[in-house]
Structures are given as C-alpha cells and as structure tokens.
Amino acid sequence: xxxxxxxxxxxxxxxxxxxxxxxxxxxxxxxxxxxxxxxxxxxxxxxxxxxxxxxxxxxxxxxxxxxxxxxxxxxxxxxxxxxxxxxxxxxxxxxxxxxxxxxxxxxxxxxxxxxxxxxxxxxxxxxxxxxxxxxxxxxxxxxxxxxxxxxxxxxxxxxxxxxxxxxxxxxxxxxxxxxxxxxxxxxxxxxxxxxxxxxxxxxxxxxxxxxxxxxxxxxxxxxxxxxxxxxxxxxxxxxxxxxxxxxxxxxxxxxxxxxxxxxxxxxxxx
Numbered sequence: 001x002x003x004x005x006x007x008x009x010x011x012x013x014x015x016x017x018x019x020x021x022x023x024x025x026x027x028x029x030x031x032x033x034x035x036x037x038x039x040x041x042x043x044x045x046x047x048x049x050x051x052x053x054x055x056x057x058x059x060x061x062x063x064x065x066x067x068x069x070x071x072x073x074x075x076x077x078x079x080x081x082x083x084x085x086x087x088x089x090x091x092x093x094x095x096x097x098x099x100x101x102x103x104x105x106x107x108x109x110x111x112x113x114x115x116x117x118x119x120x121x122x123x124x125x126x127x128x129x130x131x132x133x134x135x136x137x138x139x140x141x142x143x144x145x146x147x148x149x150x151x152x153x154x155x156x157x158x159x160x161x162x163x164x165x166x167x168x169x170x171x172x173x174x175x176x177x178x179x180x181x182x183x184x185x186x187x188x189x190x191x192x193x194x195x196x197x198x199x200x201x202x203x204x205x206x207x208x209x210x211x212x213x214x215x216x217x218x219x220x221x222x223x224x225x226x227x228x229x230x231x232x233x234x235x236x237x238x239x240x241x242x243x244x245x246x247x248x249x250x251x252x253x254x255x256x257x258x259x260x261x262x263x264x265x266x267x268x269x270x
Contacts, residue, residue: 077172078254081110081118083227085250089126091160092243093190094139094203100158102126106248110168118168122184122211123161126246130158130192139203139238140194148196155194156203160244162188162233164211178225181214188235188244207236217252225252 087106090099104126112118131153132140140146140156148154166184189206215229226249233244 076257077112077115077170078257079112080255081112082253083108083110083250085227085248087124087126087246087248089160089233089244089246091126091130091158091190091245093130093158093160093237094132094156094192095238095240095242096130096132096153098131098133098153100128100130102128102158102160104160106246106250112170115172116170118170120166120168120182120184122164122166122182122186124246124248126158126160128158130156132156132192132194139205140192140201145199146194146196146201148194154196156192157194158190158192160188160190162186162209162211162235164209166211176219178217178219179214180217182211182229182231184211185209186211188233188237190235190237205237207239209233209235215248222256223254225254226250227252 084107085105087104089102089104091102092098093100104124106122106124108120108122110118110120132155133153134143134148134151137146137148137154164184164186166182166186168180168182170178170180172178186209187206188209189204191202191204194201194203211231211233213229213231215227217225217227219225228249230247231245233246235242235244
C-alpha cells in the first residue's frame with residue numbers, strides 16, 4: 001500500500017513540474033505588438049525643389065498672370081481761350097429802316113469748365129455811317145433846327161458797342177476743327193452824330209442785348225487757332241428792338257494743358 005501511495009505521489013509531483021514549465025498552459029495567448037511607424041519626411045510637391053520650404057514654392061502661372069487694363073486718358077482741352085479779331089456788322093440802328101455797314105473789333109475771354117461747356121465774356125465796338133430819313137429823322141430833331149442838305153436821307157456818324165457774357169458750347173471731337181455755339185446776354189449802346197448847316201446834333205442810347213450764334217476754330221498748333229463766327233445780336237435802343245448781325249474773324253490764344261507723367265516715365269527719369 002505504501003508503495004502504491006509513493007508511486008502516486010511521484011506521478012503527481014512529476015505532473016506538477018511539467019505543468020509549471022509549460023507557458024501555453026499557464027498564460028493565455030497575446031497578440032503580437034504592433035510597430036509604431038516612424039515619422040517620415042513630407043513629400044515634396046512637383047513644382048518645389050528639395051531645398052525649398054512649402055511657403056517658398058514657385059507660384060503657378062495662373063497666380064502670376066495679372067490682367068491689367070489700359071489707363072484711361074482724360075480728354076485734353078484748353079482751360080482758357082482769348083480771342084481777338086476784326087468784325088463787320090450789319091446794323092439796323094436808330095429805327096431808320098436802313099442797314100448800316102459798320103466795321104470794328106471783337107474780343108472775348110472764355111473759361112472752359114468741361115470739355116464741352118465754357119463761360120465767356122465778350123465785348124466789341126463798331127464804327128461807320130448810318131442813313132436817317134429826312135421825313136422821319138427821329139431820334140434826331142426835325143427841321144428846324146436840323147435841316148440836312150441831302151434828300152431823302154442824311155448821314156449820321158455812328159459808333160456802336162456791346163458788352164456781353166454767357167455760355168459757349170464746343171464740340172471737341174476732331175483734332176483740327178472745333179465747332180461751337182454761344183448764347184450771351186448783356187447791354188448794347190449806340191451813339192450818332194449828325195451835322196447840318198454848321199450845327200451838330202448827337203443822340204445816345206443803350207439797352208439790353210441778346211446774342212445767339214456760333215462759329216468754328218481751326219487749329220494752327222497747340223496754342224493758336226483761327227476763328228470764324230457769325231452772330232445775331234438783338235438790342236433795344238430807344239425802347240425798340242433792333243436787329244443786328246455781325247461776322248468776325250480772328251485768332252484764338254489757348255492755354256496748353258500740362259501733360260500728366262505716368263509711372264513708367266517717372267521710373268525712367270529716376
């Protein structure tokens with residue numbers, strides 16, 4: 001009996017020793033550890049060299065191409081214009097019923113606020129001889145005391161003037177030719193001196209005036225132009241309407257606008 005118990009004890013001891021040495025029997029299987037990937041260097045874009053950082057990448061063609069518009073050039077026109085010339089006027093003065101041909105001068109100064117609108121001041125004087133009917137000599141006296149030696153009219157030495165201001169409208173579409181129209185208001189006056197039998201008689205009057213007309217400027221160079229114009233001048237002399245027409249030719253002196261420098265020209269000078 002003791003031999004059997006000893007044999008069982010030896011067998012149990014041997015089994016325990018073998019079970020202790022077997023790892024599969026003692027611990028459950030564990031998953032193999034996963035490898036953590038090491039940080040790799042960032043990929044280099046196709047348009048970037050290895051020595052460049054991402055912020056230093058070459059810009060694409062779309063980013064460098066910039067659409068630029070051509071600069072808008074403002075229309076050039078003279079700010080000031082001075083005109084002076086000779087004038088021939090057909091004037092119906094003194095209510096005489098006869099047209100008097102008067103020669104004189106005309107001058108004006110214009111300030112151009114825009115390319116097409118200007119403000120002008122105009123003045124002129126005209127000299128000549130008017131013919132007054134003997135039967136109706138007004139505003140001169142009848143005979144006596146004024147008894148002319150000619151019939152049916154007598155001559156009166158005439159001097160007329162006008163001083164006007166208003167607007168001038170220009171059409172600056174062409175390089176050489178500039179047509180324009182003008183509308184002005186102001187005053188006009190006339191003086192007449194008659195002589196009969198050694199006695200002199202003078203008549204003087206003035207009144208409001210309206211002028212409407214136009215003309216054309218022909219460019220000679222940047223500073224000078226030749227001007228031709230024709231105007232209708234309505235004046236009120238002796239409280240009656242007078243119809244007058246005048247034709248003028250002369251020279252215009254223009255102010256030359258300064259040319260604005262561009263950025264390219266400034267860069268060249270620097």
